[in-house]
Amino acid sequence: MAVQQQHTTYLDFEKPLAELEKKIQELLAFSTEGVDLKGEVEKLETKAEAMRAEMFANLTRWQTAQVARHINRPFTLDYLQLIFTDFIELHGDRNFGDDHAIVGGPARLDGEPVMVIGHQKGRDTKEKVFRNFGMPNPEGYRKALRLMEMAERFRMPIVTFVDTPGAYPGIGAEERGQAEAIARNLREMARLTVPIVVVIAGEGGSGGALAIAVGDRILMLEHSIYSVISPEGCAAILWSDGTKGAQAADALKLTAADIKTLGVIDEIVPEPAGGAHRDHAGAAKLLHEAISRNLKELQGLPAEELIEERYQKFRKLSQFIE
Template sequence: MRMHHYLEFEKPLVELEQKIFELRGFSTDQVDFTAEILRLEKKAEKLRQEIFSNLTRWQVAQLARHVNRPFTLDFIAQIFTDWFEVHGDRLYRDDPALVCGFARFEGRPCAVIGHQKGRDTKEKVYRNFGMPNPEGYRKALRVMQMAEQFGLPIFTFVDTPGAFPGIGAEERGQAEAIARNLREMAALKVPIIATVTGEGGSGGALGIAVGNRVLMMQYAVYSVISPEGCAAILWKDGSQGPVAAEALKLTAEDIRQLGCVIDEVIPEPMGGAHTDHKAAAEQVRLCLRKHLADLQALSPDELLEQRYQKLRAMTIVQE
């Protein structure tokens, strides 16, 4: 059972839903509140549409971080079968912030890799708040190379504020590990589909996001830095995050308008993916199926060329 957490802009809606819940509890054979409940439900639906059709970029960033938002293991449970997790990078240790392994997608064997956050304090600490160390990226690369060896498509799920910036991570080669993944993923001869499901933060996201297709969920964000980090650098004040979010233009719609960074925005249930994991996962599954079918028609050399051209298209040179 997930605990309910509500964001500040959701509170008017929460108050209405609480009234509906209370009226249902008071209803008996002698006292019928059906008409009043229906009236409040219509009001709540209208309010929900108003709120979620006018979200600021900062509010979208809050949704992307929602503690009840589905994480990689939630998507694996809903979309894939026969999940078998692989642990360790064969160099240092395992990294719980990145889950990697093999599964079946609609009956076809595949590799699945993704950032994993936690919901309670104990799990957040265990998963390091979804911020991988170098061994996480090396573990991911090990699984990707195994997938290539057996001709398996690779699905990655991106949801991290960024790679862990600790001294130990830097000592063990954080930058090198991410850079190696960028280089090696660009050359893999199997289909790679990356999906930004929550936060797509800087190089920590890119370390598993080089693909033939890059998708974003409707209320995900993708940026070189977090709004708070940007505000701390520009104004020495992390509380200016909402202002920085507007300047960063980090929402799925913003990224889509760039024309070359992502290939599709995956719609979410009204109110966000955290309100209905099953419906959100179904939308992701349908999108993955469509793009995998397209990529399966390409030869290994064509996959490489398509990925290369996609990356080249992200750069615009002006003289």
């Protein structure tokens, strides 16, 4: 099934670009009525392209967070259709139920079998509710672990897509062991003997993200974010004012460039001009190359070396200043 590109939704800071692109569309409409406006359209398209490039090259951290949450941004199922083949979705944790906020199952990458697991958000209201806004319950993490253990048995590399505001904080989730489910995933992922490539594709929020993000290579899309808490949540705790999200975003240093500087991720994957939400196929092509390249580098390593390097990788994350 082909991925349907969504109608462009403009963010607040994109208003000048929206006005310019609207004018281009109006001129194109007039051109179809027998008036030749090709030259004018080309000038405006060149101007729009330059504006878009400059705008996205100088995003603030808060603007980056908005892009990472864009409703048209590709989700896990979009990447599954564009990068992988022969995907078979598997359901349930064999204990409580099936969590629709996490999807996963075996697929093929360049003809080779892999296990793909990722958070899944929704675009319209009905789908958002069905996917619980991309916030998994404990059964979601237990489903993910079941699939990882299956991958271990069949010697399949694992690729995960992280895109969640965080684990669901509801009473039911806590009663069913949310913290235990996340902690178990961290422990078990640390000692899997198959290669694991993690992609921070949108929002990497707190332990809800980390529960499927312990890997040998951590890739992060250019306009995604990764943080211990959302900017709004941080602002609510520090200043009792959730509207200070922009200030909190600066303090959290949550952009790909920030996280790469801190040594938390291994690679920043570039996005098409204007962000992945404008060009799903282009974003998938860039990501496909990065995932394939990293998996090939990892697959030649012995299991003991893979585990030891993964262990050392996460042991080195903390930075102390005296």
